[in-house]
Amino acid sequence: AQKITQTQPGMFVQEKEAVTLDCTYDTSDPSYGLFWYKQPSSGEMIFLIYQGSYDQQNATEGRYSLNFQKARKSANLVISASQLGDSAMYFCAMREALFMKDRDDKIIFGKGTRLHILP
Amino acid sequence: NAGVTQTPKFRILKIGQSMTLQCTQDMNHNYMYWYRQDPGMGLKLIYYSVGAGITDKGEVPNGYNVSRSTTEDFPLRLELAAPSQTSVYFCASSYSMDGDSSYNSPLHFGNGTRLTVT
Numbered sequence: 001a002q003k004i005t006q007t008q009p010g011m012f013v014q015e016k017e018a019v020t021l022d023c024t025y026d027t028s029d030p031s032y033g034l035f036w037y038k039q040p041s042s043g044e045m046i047f048l049i050y051q052g053s054y055d056q057q058n059a060t061e062g063r064y065s066l067n068f069q070k071a072r073k074s075a076n077l078v079i080s081a082s083q084l085g086d087s088a089m090y091f092c093a094m095r096e097a098l099f100m101k102d103r104d105d106k107i108i109f110g111k112g113t114r115l116h117i118l119p
Numbered sequence: 120n121a122g123v124t125q126t127p128k129f130r131i132l133k134i135g136q137s138m139t140l141q142c143t144q145d146m147n148h149n150y151m152y153w154y155r156q157d158p159g160m161g162l163k164l165i166y167y168s169v170g171a172g173i174t175d176k177g178e179v180p181n182g183y184n185v186s187r188s189t190t191e192d193f194p195l196r197l198e199l200a201a202p203s204q205t206s207v208y209f210c211a212s213s214y215s216m217d218g219d220s221s222y223n224s225p226l227h228f229g230n231g232t233r234l235t236v237t
Contacts, residue, residue, distance in 0.1 A: 107226060
């Protein structure tokens with residue numbers, strides 16, 4: 001069963017608007033971490049933000065914030081005041097502590113959302 | 120501090136040839152991974168290692184082999200290259216320790232190797 005679901009293959013957003021990229025996940029492990037990565041057209045993978053399952057507050061890093069709704073198993077990335085340089089592919093990923101204890105650390109990635117910022 | 124370094128950046132192979140993709144990290148991370156990314160797709164785990172001398176299969180291990188003789192290095196070997204192995208290959212590393220909350224440790228990626236098999 002797919003554990004990370006990103007339902008938006010592509011999005012077009014006007015520059016300076018806020019954008020929300022959706023991510024839902026599935027796990028039975030109470031201890032896990034959720035990550036977002038950015039992949040620009042140049043190809044490198046850039047770590048943006050993470051959220052731990054026990055974190056009480058939503059994570060923030062500059063213009064990036066993570067809307068973490070644990071009961072709904074969603075971890076949406078919010079980019080405020082979007083810029084042309086935000087045009088990229090964005091991946092959501094999950095790491096489960098249970099698998100780590102069994103040395104079965106299979107970090108799972110979603111299929112990604114391609115974000116286009118329009119001038 | 121170079122992070123995760125992959126070589127080569129680009130390579131073209133003929134069907135049936137073999138090659139090794141090199142990956143080294145200088146962050147003293149114990150966990151290392153190889154992913155492949157097909158055009159327009161997400162990342163699929165090929166192999167991973169939780170420490171020197173220990174490797175495990177990921178989602179798509181067929182056609183590949185790995186070794187982990189040191190903490191720093193995690194080479195990926197392609198034997199008998201096939202067109203289906205045309206992809207971008209990413210090496211990554213992270214820190215993890217049993218018993219703590221290091222499931223929050225992010226992966227640090229290399230810049231990738233673009234491989235074409237013709």
